[in-house]
Amino acid sequence: MSGAGAGAGAAGLPYRLVATDLDGTLLRSDATVSQRSRDVLAAVAAKGAAHIIVTGRAVPWTRHVLDDLGYEGLAVCGQGAQVYDAGAGRLLTSVTLDRQVAALSLAKIEAEVGTLAVAASQDGLAGQILVGPGYVYNPELPVTHISGTDQLWAEPLNKLYIQHPELSDDELTQVASDVAGDLVSATMAGAGIVELLPLGLTKATGLSLAARRLGVAPAETIAFGDMPNDLPMFAWAGYGVAMANAHQELKQVADEVTGSNDDDGIVSVLTRLFGPF
Numbered sequence: 001m002s003g004a005g006a007g008a009g010a011a012g013l014p015y016r017l018v019a020t021d022l023d024g025t026l027l028r029s030d031a032t033v034s035q036r037s038r039d040v041l042a043a044v045a046a047k048g049a050a051h052i053i054v055t056g057r058a059v060p061w062t063r064h065v066l067d068d069l070g071y072e073g074l075a076v077c078g079q080g081a082q083v084y085d086a087g088a089g090r091l092l093t094s095v096t097l098d099r100q101v102a103a104l105s106l107a108k109i110e111a112e113v114g115t116l117a118v119a120a121s122q123d124g125l126a127g128q129i130l131v132g133p134g135y136v137y138n139p140e141l142p143v144t145h146i147s148g149t150d151q152l153w154a155e156p157l158n159k160l161y162i163q164h165p166e167l168s169d170d171e172l173t174q175v176a177s178d179v180a181g182d183l184v185s186a187t188m189a190g191a192g193i194v195e196l197l198p199l200g201l202t203k204a205t206g207l208s209l210a211a212r213r214l215g216v217a218p219a220e221t222i223a224f225g226d227m228p229n230d231l232p233m234f235a236w237a238g239y240g241v242a243m244a245n246a247h248q249e250l251k252q253v254a255d256e257v258t259g260s261n262d263d264d265g266i267v268s269v270l271t272r273l274f275g276p277f
Contacts, residue, residue, distance in 0.1 A: 080206035202232035
């Protein structure tokens, strides 16, 4: 990170862009956004700073959250693969994972650690999440079950999800990076969520594109997150805030650690910087 602190924004604002992850950050453990968070984000917006959601979820798994928030701006979805205009209901950018490269990467990782449970995120506004045998997923989100990995390759994909019966998420991410890091990017986005992405794709990729459309520079951006997949976003933004429930790797590079997602940790920081409200 650049290390920029309060005062980096224009027109008297500490920051012109507030970038928030969803799961483990803006969303509480019950997958809702508190009224206090809603009110403070609205107050920040009223002062002239934009709020942008930057999530690992692809658009089909994000849209209902955006609708609930009445969100009409740009959202970065799919781990940076998709820049989505919520107000217009259309994708502005979409990066796909080469399916031959994905299949080769999967084979290389399985040759190293044995059979994996696999899921995949299909590209597009109506892309399905395909879930293979043994893959453990959030039962509250819609998925399509498949019987074998051959069905993964029928349509364009944003990413693969992989799980191993014995390796921890951190261990599996490291193995994937070591074995297939010249083909794909591997990241850990949450408990049980290890992802294989197009090589070089990160949340910072999509956030930089969205910020450019908004005319906002990295130093004018404050970012909130909780997992290693937020590391590139923190590196891009002027100031990075990790939640109390964040992965230790993210806390180590954060400019600040705030309260947990269940304690409205985002609210305390934004109130200090932009308040009083």
